[in-house]
Structures are given as C-alpha cells and as structure tokens.
Amino acid sequence: MTSRERLVLFVLLTASFTLAVDFSILNVALPVIGADVGFSLEHLQWIATSFALCAAGFTLLFGRVSDLYGRRRLFLLGMILLGLSSLAGGLATTPVVLLLARIVQGLATAMVTPAALSLLTTAFPEGPVRARVLGLNGALMAAGFTTGAILGGVLADLLSWRWAFFINVAVAVIVLVIAPGVLKESRNPSRPRLDVPGAVTVTFGLLAIVYGLTRAGETTWGDPLALGTLGVGGLLLLIFWMIEQRVKTPLVSVGILKRSTVAWGNIAGLMAFVTETSLVFLITLYLQNVLGFTPLQAGLCFAVLGAGTVVGGILGPKLINRLGPKNTVVVGLLVQAAATLPLAFLSLDRSWVVLLLVLTFVGGVANLAAIVGFMVMATSGLPDEEQGLATGLATMSQQVGITLGIPIMSALVAARLNALGSETPQNLLSGLSSAIAVNAGLCILTAVLVGLFLRTKAVGHGA
Known part of the structure; x- marks a missing residue:
C-alpha cells in the first residue's frame, strides 16, 4: 500500500473501531451512571437502548444518502456529531442531556459506519487486498464490542464512566484533522432523487x-x-x-436483494453478530452473577476473546483465498458452534474459567473468519455507485444483530428462571446453559442454510 492508502486505512478503521466500542462500553457502568446522573433503575436500559435504536434504525438510510450526496461528506459530518455528542454526554448531569447525547451518538454511528465501509470498498479494488482490508475492518469491529466491555470495566473501576465519552472526543479530533487531506469524495455521479x-x-x-x-x-x-x-x-x-x-x-434496488451473495451474506452476518455478542452477554452473567467476579475481572477475561477476533480477522482473508467466501462462512460458523456448545456445561466451579477462555478464543477466531466472509460476499460484484447501499445493508445486519442477540438470549434465560421459580446461582446457571445451547444451534443452522442455498457461482475464490 502507498502511504496515502495506509492513512486512509488508519482513519477509517479508527473511526469504525471507536463506534463499535460505543455499543458496549457503558454496559458494565450503567448502575454507576444511573446513580451519578439520576436515572431510576427501570429507565437505566435506555442509556444503551437509545443508542442502539438510532444506530440500527437509520443506518440503511444513511448508507444510501452517502451514495447520493457523498461518502466523504457524510463521514466527516458524522465524526463532527460524534465528537460534539460525546462531549455533551461526558459533561451530562441530567438524564435528558445524557439520553440526547446517546441518541445523537447513535445517529453519528449510522452515518459514519456505512460511509467508512463504502469508502474502504471504493478505495481498494476487489480481490485479495480488499479482502485483507475488510478482514482488518471486521476484526476491529468485533474486537471493538469486546474491548468496550473491557474498557468500560476498567474506566468504571479506576477513573470515571465519563471517560467513555471523552475518549470519543479525542478520536474525533484526530480523525477530523487527518481525514480531509487523505479521503477522496465518492458518490453516484447520476445523483438520482432520494x-x-x-x-x-x-x-x-x-x-x-x-x-x-x-x-x-x-x-x-x-x-x-x-x-x-x-x-x-x-x-x-x-x-x-x-x-x-x-x-x-x-432506496434499495430489488435487484440487489435478489443477489444470492447479498441476501445470504447478510443473513450470515446477522447471525454471526447475534450469536457472538449475545454470548458475551451470557458469559458476563456467568462470570459476575454465578462466579462472583468483579466488573474489572469479568472485563479482563474478554481480552482473550478480543485476541481471538484479531487473529480471526487476519486469518479470514487467507481462508477466503483458499476456500472462497461461502466456505469460509460455513466453516467459521461450524467451528464457532463447536467452541460454544461445551460452554453449555459450565458449572459453579471456578476451574471452568481456564477452559472458558480457551473456547472463547477459538470461537472468536471462527466468528471473525465468518464475518470477513460475510463482508466480502455482501459487497463484491457490485458497481461503485451501489457500494454505499451494499455497505449500508451489511452495517444494518451487523447493528441489528448486535441489538437482536441480547434480548433473545435474556428472554431464554428469564423463561428458564421463571420455570425454576427463583434466581439462585444454580438456577441462573441452568438458564445460561439453555441459552448457550440455543446459541450454538443457531450457528449450525445458519451454516447449513448458507451451505445449501447460497449459489457458489456468484462468489469467486479471489473475491
């Protein structure tokens, strides 16, 4: 890569990683935030929900807007909004101000993420280089969610939850200083009406x-x-x-949704994010509510999973060149299932933590390989003027997946607890085991469906 291409990569990956961190960085610190700002317990979840709603709900719209009015322009506007909203969130002393800051952060995420991904896919041509770039992007996006859980625990214990917002301000300033000089504008030259x-x-x-x-x-x-x-x-x-x-x-061409690679690629991506992010949630409950770990101890355990996602992002493009994107997705999801299923047999004994760390590392590698395969499938074989739409769909799958997994798994755990009648550590463990088994089953089902129904002729090994 040229020096300019490296700078482009640095700017776009830094922004994407930061936004992925924002999905989970406040989760561990929610009780502390509620006490500081004045949230009642029943309304505490809106600190996370307001962000997720906007990030997932507006991403497809902004992905298409970036095609029509300029990806660079939308990326820079989103980073400005991210910096300002994060500053407001860090200084917030009332629930209204904090919620408004999180809503604007969600809108900024919906702007920046598809714009950054489409700037990546238009800056690097289809082939091994793009696959490697998308691998790095996928690794950092998935690692960002895990890093958020780690960083949130560290900040809540050692500094203040407000630094979860102030870090974004620093990142936004750095990106806005470098980006205008290295990013080239790209848009659909025909400028059709929205x-x-x-x-x-x-x-x-x-x-x-x-x-x-x-x-x-x-x-x-x-x-x-x-x-x-x-x-x-x-x-x-x-x-x-x-x-x-x-x-x-x-807004969305019916033709693009009829492409096997786009349709099944996004289904695979959706389920990859549903299963892995919800598994992080289930393991957090196991470590803190069953084994009695502190938020910092639980957060540090996810460093191993984060390392696995980075390794998976590096291996993913190599697997794509050897197996093709479809087979990379299928193999990745099956290995993820094999690493997840033994976790359904976790016990009250802390000695299980060693095996848990090994299995989450393997699962992280496999999950990221599947995510890289999904990104390549969902954005390949399309003209530049549709890249914003394609990356908007891919980003929507990712963000809806992150939002979707936790409610599904928490509902399964709650149903089991209701059946058992009380929330003892043993009963909670039983609910977690059931949910983890379902999680592994979803990986297997998705792998089978992609293997059966995705048309292989649409995706080449060099994609």
Missing part, C-alpha cells in the same frame, strides 16, 4: 423492530407493547418492500 417514502417506512420499520426486540428482552415475549411494535415494524417493512418495487429510483 426515495423519501422508502426511507421513511424502512427507518421507522427498523426502529419499531429494534424497540420491540429490546422491550421483549426486558419484559417477556408476551408483552403487548413488544408484540405490537414488532407487528408495526413488520407491516412497515412490508410496505417498504412494496414501495421499492414501484418507485423509479428505489
């Missing part, structure tokens, strides 16, 4: 789906509000699909 009806229906549909899933995880899957918003979300997405088949310049 599909406003499609944008409105898909954005509100995704918001409703994400809210409904989050609500179900917090209460039960029988909660009327959760079921109602899920139903509204499904209806809006159906209307969106009907609109896209009729408008002249659709």
